[in-house]
Amino acid sequence: MSPHALRSGSRTRAAALLLAAITTLGALAGCSRADDSSSGASGPTSPATEVRLGYFPNITHAPALIGLKQNLFTAELGNTKLTPQPFNAGPDEVNALLGESLDIGFIGSGPAINAFTKSGGEAVRLVAGATSAGAQLVTAPGITSPAQLRGKTIATPQLGNTQDIALKTWLKQNNLPIGSGPDAVTVQNIDNPQTLDLFKQGKVAGGWLPEPWSSRLVEAGAKVLVDEKSLWPEGKFPTTVVLVRTKFLQEHPETVKAVLTGEQKAIEAAKADPAKAKATANDAIKDVTGKALPASVVDRSFTELSFDSDPLASTFPQLAKNSVTAGIAKDEAKLTGFLDPRPVDEVRKAAGLAPVDPGALADTN
Incomplete structure (x- = not known):
């Protein structure tokens, strides 16, 4: 082999090594905090760049209010940007979810069912509970x-x-x-x-x-x-639940889990220190509405409801029947596959709680 051929082969091998090094560095740079600490998934299952979170400035949404005010969601989300979006009622929030201008929403059980059926069981999934009664x-x-x-x-x-x-x-x-x-x-x-x-x-x-x-x-x-x-x-009946766009859940499961972890910590904080929870929720309401609630109203409100990440799946068949009785829906919703319990079960296990009972909402496939 000639000296020229030897020099050409050396340059080729050097270039290959350099390309490999650049590729490795690029892959390492692309890893996020959530990639390193969880499944290591990349591409379509990586943590979201941003999560748009819907909620109401109501005491029935106290887990969301506390989670936002005490930065419990952002602490779990790492580099994912949190964009909160307040709503006044469920149907408006449903439109935002179905229109893909919202990713996750704290929402009433009735509109949650409507969103699922309106999209033919495709666009959204129930992933957790939040508030019962109230x-x-x-x-x-x-x-x-x-x-x-x-x-x-x-x-x-x-x-x-x-x-x-x-x-x-x-x-x-x-x-x-x-x-x-x-x-x-x-x-x-x-x-x-x-x-x-x-x-x-x-x-x-x-x-x-x-x-x-x-x-x-x-x-x-x-x-x-x-x-x-x-x-x-x-x-017990679900007044507020957590709904997520199906595509968002499929692409960013760790982001959904992070939000539910923040919610679980907000629920635990409310149970551990009700007085602080009342004050925090009221401050969050003031941030949105410009006016705090009278302390007596907040006190009474908290006695009327309870907080739990269990969505009370067993109640949903009756809720679906009620929508027909009320004249809101023509036919009783088929809710098989509505609930994806995997993220909330992981969160509840970490908190020492039992998994949720999916009941008739389980995916039978």
Whole structure:
């Protein structure tokens, strides 16, 4: 072999070694904090660059409020940017999830079911619970029986939201027609703050409302006609759950797990120090609405609900039936595969808790 050939071969081998070194360095530089500490997955299953998180400025969303205010989500997300997005009612949040302008949402059970069925069971997955109970039908003190609601106007936050479904189901079960006229009950969809004002003015007779709004009407003189807890076994029903876009869950499972870990820590913090939890949630509400709630309202609200990452899957078949009874859905939703319990089960195991029971929501494939 000639000296020229030897020099050419050396240059070729050197170039190959240099390319390999550059490739290795590039791969190492591309590894994120979550890659190093978890599955080591790359590409489509890497941690998200950003996660857009929906929630309501309501006490029923206290795990989200505490997690945001105490930076419990950001502590788990590492280099992933957290972008919080407040909403006033579930149907608007559903539109954001289905429109892919939101990734994960704390949301009511009714709109969660609607999002799943509206997308043919494809676009979203239930991944955790958050809050149980915390909703009541509160009315003017002179109303002491269902029959006295005839000819009255009762408010719910939005058409098809969790409380709207609950009220309409209850009215049907009590043989009270929904509509206008002296023998019917008018159900009017009104933003919660406006409901309070209209109740004070005597323009609505009450509302089926989530906390803190049921407590706010009670403070304004309303009485509890129906506590929704009384309608469910052991008083447990999912008021707030955690919903995620299916594609986001498939591509960024560690990001979803990080958010649920932050939520679990917020729930544990609320149980360990209720006084601090109340103050933190109220501060977070003030950040969004510009005004804190009266301490008495927050105190009452916290006695009406409980926090748990278990989504109470066994209640969802009945919730689906209620949507049909309420006239929100034409057919009873088929919910097989709605729940993906894997991320929350991992989080609960790390917290020393039992896995959730997926019930009829399990994927049978």
